[in-house]
Amino acid sequence: MNFIEKLNHAWRASDSLLCVGLDPDVTRFPQPLHNLDRKQAILEFNKAIIDATHDLVCAYKPQIAYFAAESAEAQLAQTIAYINAHYPHIPVILDSKRGDIGSTAAMYAAEAFERYGADALTVNPYLGTDSVTPFTAHAERGVVLLCRTSNPGAADFQDLDVGGMPLYQKVAQTVARHWNTHGNCMLVVGATWPEQMAAIRKIAGDIPFLVPGVGAQGGDVEALVKAGQRPDGLGLVINSSRAVLYASQRDDFAAAARQVALETRALINRYRARP
């Protein structure tokens, strides 16, 4: 089963478009983990969050920077291996925003797909076609291209007009027309920009969107679901990290994370098309 098939299956099995982002920030961990070694705490925290939310999500998205800052590559590998062993139907998107010349991109593909066993990774499109093909050539894996990101600075370059359309739409068009030949691409479209999301949906057809920015970043769920979903009520992988992960600082942190995930799934589902 390739990445997109796995995602399609996970959307339906969980009745959820919610993705939980695994951004383990040791300084925000709940009290019960404070007496563990930092690296051990990262792994135990992730496992508790995964066990508490696995039936409510269509994907997990570990953010590699949080592991790298703590020298916790082994715990990243163990976290993904834990998902693959216990919940093998849930796709894992490694959020690494890689982007480099071809020979280097091949090394990053080995990192994400072989070393970590991720189903997909995020990639920055700035370097163009030959920086992306070493990833998309893995036809059974997913490649999630940054298009319109969720942060305030997204407009600085992504909104610049490049001959009748903003750059982010040109990226979407390039992915749809040229880079998605194996049908394994997705686009990052921030939850904070529903108007732009609607425009990208028109360009991108059925290509799924990874949507960061719900929760701590303040994205409007109703607006984004209406703007981004496909006619089949699918097509979105809506990420929430901090609002789920740090829902409680106490013993009940996993239960509290589950409760936020439940509520977020329900909120998303309220606006989904049900054909």
Place this chain on the structure above:
Amino acid sequence: MNFIEKLNHAWRASDSLLCVGLDPDVTRFPQPLHNLDRKQAILEFNKAIIDATHDLVCAYKPQIAYFAAESAEAQLAQTIAYINAHYPHIPVILDSKRGDIGSTAAMYAAEAFERYGADALTVNPYLGTDSVTPFTAHAERGVVLLCRTSNPGAADFQDLDVGGMPLYQKVAQTVARHWNTHGNCMLVVGATWPEQMAAIRKIAGDIPFLVPGVGAQGGDVEALVKAGQRPDGLGLVINSSRAVLYASQRDDFAAAARQVALETRALINRYRARP
């Protein structure tokens, strides 16, 4: 001493604009290292190259992807620690091309500057201002923004006209006008594009360029030095990786690397202004 001061000193002390890129590809290692454990081979290879070239370079540029693909983060840390211990006057630019939202960028800054002790790192500008300030806020470290990269696909987006200038020039202008407030920015300008380099020099003033693409990628040294150097004959960090690293497959690999580095420094110096 901040990064730019360190670079200025290294240019003069080595009489060199050459940077050796540390891209340890185990499959291309010389014969004498074949019987070592892969990770041990990476560290020994790097140390041999560094010892053989330290007086000929203005910087080293380890490419993190080659270490990450081999689970060799410890060897990356040890390589940089080796340079810092034995050749502390030589700046280390970590080539990681990071780029993410602010909270995540802060984690990548911790990775590069605290964990690895790099003097500078490369950053992708696609996410805009708030993705860059967590790096530039470290005023004593360097931030090297991708501008016009050396690969064939660079033209796909970087050359698009954005209101009277190509995107890569808009990036250069943004760096020069807004992101270089601490005077700690550089720009990546591929050796393969001397015409574009001359245009960027006009926009960027004194900002140093990191110039990949000499050697294996085929950049023309005369054209790029004439296009990119400042009136003081400095301002360029010209990277060569594969041509130096894999100059010989035999026992003499370190001496062969030194010979290529010597020749490349001399070739570069032939076209430098000597005010």
